[in-house]
Amino acid sequence: MAILDEMGRSTDSETAGAPVPLAEALRPASLDEVAGQEHLLSREAPFRRALEAGALGSFILWGPPGSGKTTLALLVAGHTSEVFVRFSAVTGGIALVRQIVEEAARLRASGRGTLLFVDEIHRFNRAQQDAFLPHVENGTIRLVGATTENPSFEINAPLLSRCSVHVLRPLSLESIERLLARAAESSLFLERFGVKAEPGALSVIARCSDGDARRALNLLEMAAGSSGRDTVLDAEAASSLVRRAMLRYDKTGEEHYNLISALHKSLRSGDPDASLYWLARMIESGEDPLYIARRMIRFASEDIGLADPGALTIAMRAADSYRFLGSPEGELALAEAAIYLAVAPRSNSAYTAWEAARELARERGSLPVPLHLRNAPTSLMKDLGYGEGYKYAHDMPGGLVSHPNLPDELGEPVIYRPLPSGREQAIAERLERWREARRRLRESEGHGG
Numbered sequence: 321m322a323i324l325d326e327m328g329r330s331t332d333s334e335t336a337g338a339p340v341p342l343a344e345a346l347r348p349a350s351l352d353e354v355a356g357q358e359h360l361l362s363r364e365a366p367f368r369r370a371l372e373a374g375a376l377g378s379f380i381l382w383g384p385p386g387s388g389k390t391t392l393a394l395l396v397a398g399h400t401s402e403v404f405v406r407f408s409a410v411t412g413g414i415a416l417v418r419q420i421v422e423e424a425a426r427l428r429a430s431g432r433g434t435l436l437f438v439d440e441i442h443r444f445n446r447a448q449q450d451a452f453l454p455h456v457e458n459g460t461i462r463l464v465g466a467t468t469e470n471p472s473f474e475i476n477a478p479l480l481s482r483c484s485v486h487v488l489r490p491l492s493l494e495s496i497e498r499l500l501a502r503a504a505e506s507s508l509f510l511e512r513f514g515v516k517a518e519p520g521a522l523s524v525i526a527r528c529s530d531g532d533a534r535r536a537l538n539l540l541e542m543a544a545g546s547s548g549r550d551t552v553l554d555a556e557a558a559s560s561l562v563r564r565a566m567l568r569y570d571k572t573g574e575e576h577y578n579l580i581s582a583l584h585k586s587l588r589s590g591d592p593d594a595s596l597y598w599l600a601r602m603i604e605s606g607e608d609p610l611y612i613a614r615r616m617i618r619f620a621s622e623d624i625g626l627a628d629p630g631a632l633t634i635a636m637r638a639a640d641s642y643r644f645l646g647s648p649e650g651e652l653a654l655a656e657a658a659i660y661l662a663v664a665p666r667s668n669s670a671y672t673a674w675e676a677a678r679e680l681a682r683e684r685g686s687l688p689v690p691l692h693l694r695n696a697p698t699s700l701m702k703d704l705g706y707g708e709g710y711k712y713a714h715d716m717p718g719g720l721v722s723h724p725n726l727p728d729e730l731g732e733p734v735i736y737r738p739l740p741s742g743r744e745q746a747i748a749e750r751l752e753r754w755r756e757a758r759r760r761l762r763e764s765e766g767h768g769g
Contacts, residue, residue: 343537355491360488378462382470382486382488384488384532386533396464404435407436409647439466442468445646449476496526501522525540582598583602584615586598595659613635625668625744691704
């Protein structure tokens with residue numbers, strides 16, 4: 321089976337010229353060697369029966385990282401003797417799709433089929449996904465998409481209707497342990513590392529892999545490489561090595577929170593250079609760009625607020641742009657938003673006012689709404705005084721009313737306190753003028769101060 325990347329280059333290990341990672345070198349050679357996924361690969365499973373009957377067609381593999389999506393696509397291509405072309409939706413574009421389709425058409429004319437494996441297909445926007453439609457429909461390519469996201473939301477309906485969807489599950493602890501045991505006993509592992517891995521060490525690694533076969537094999541490789549030749553890798557040594565690796569590389573662990581904290585605090589400090597650096601670090605490490613976008617939207621509300629209301633619009637537009645463009649094009653919108661947020665005037669007055677309002681509501685309970693603020697749609701309500709004394713601000717000189725708008729029990733606390741930053745400087749001056757005008761108005765009406 322020929323295995324090509326999107327540029328038509330061979331990706332066989334013999335041509336790579338460098339040691340192949342354990343997870344790549346020990347990929348299963350047959351369906352029966354695959355760890356887990358029995359619901360797809362057992363002899364009676366519909367997926368396997370369709371493959372063996374030549375009736376599988378194009379399909380989407382939906383599952384978490386390391387569940388075997390790439391491996392399964394490779395095995396399907398091997399079973400059908402198709403040319404396997406690996407394509408990444410992160411780095412590829414429509415121009416490369418056209419080149420692949422042209423080559424697939426040439427191969428088809430000579431009797432060879434092409435299986436186009438699109439990794440992270442959810443990163444293609446709707447228009448980019450549409451580029452596959454005619455070629456899937458006429459059989460020029462068999463499309464196999466891999467995604468960690470729900471295809472119902474991330475794959476457009478026309479393409480989804482032409483593909484079957486198969487769900488891969490995280491590998492069980494037992495499946496991971498069997499996979500690691502087979503790897504540790506392989507001639508490749510023993511010749512490369514010269515390390516004997518005890519069952520206890522494999523159990524430690526399996527527990528830290530979170531159902532991810534690739535992570536498990538990468539951790540085994542790291543632990544073996546750190547142990548030295550002619551040594552024994554026991555549970556204690558594996559635990560120490562794996563603990564350090566998880567903190568450094570697991571994007572859902574401590575380092576994930578360290579990086580987002582660094583980005584948030586760099587934005588707050590008004591440092592666009594550091595903000596761009598931490599943004600790049602997160603994206604290059606594989607963080608979901610939309611997670612970063614959500615955090616920047618929160619930052620625009622919490623740390624910039626009314627000092628520059630446009631910051632929230634910029635952050636929202638950046639998130640929308642990324643959803644529309646995907647990677648890598650959409651990442652520039654996030655970078656632009658990060659620069660804007662870093663250099664914008666900052667104020668947390670909206671945040672502190674909201675927290676103060678919530679605390680006041682919790683402390684004082686369900687105080688009744690003043691009668692003059694209530695609607696009176698019925699005669700009974702009018703007779704009870706609903707709406708009595710309410711003044712329509714648009715009919716008042718200067719748009720000012722003298723009546724309070726809070727329950728009498730609260731008085732008139734100042735909850736929102738604008739800061740002298742950006743547009744809030746003008747807001748602070750306006751509110752002070754209004755307060756003074758209301759005070760004079762009440763005095764003139766005989767209500768006192």
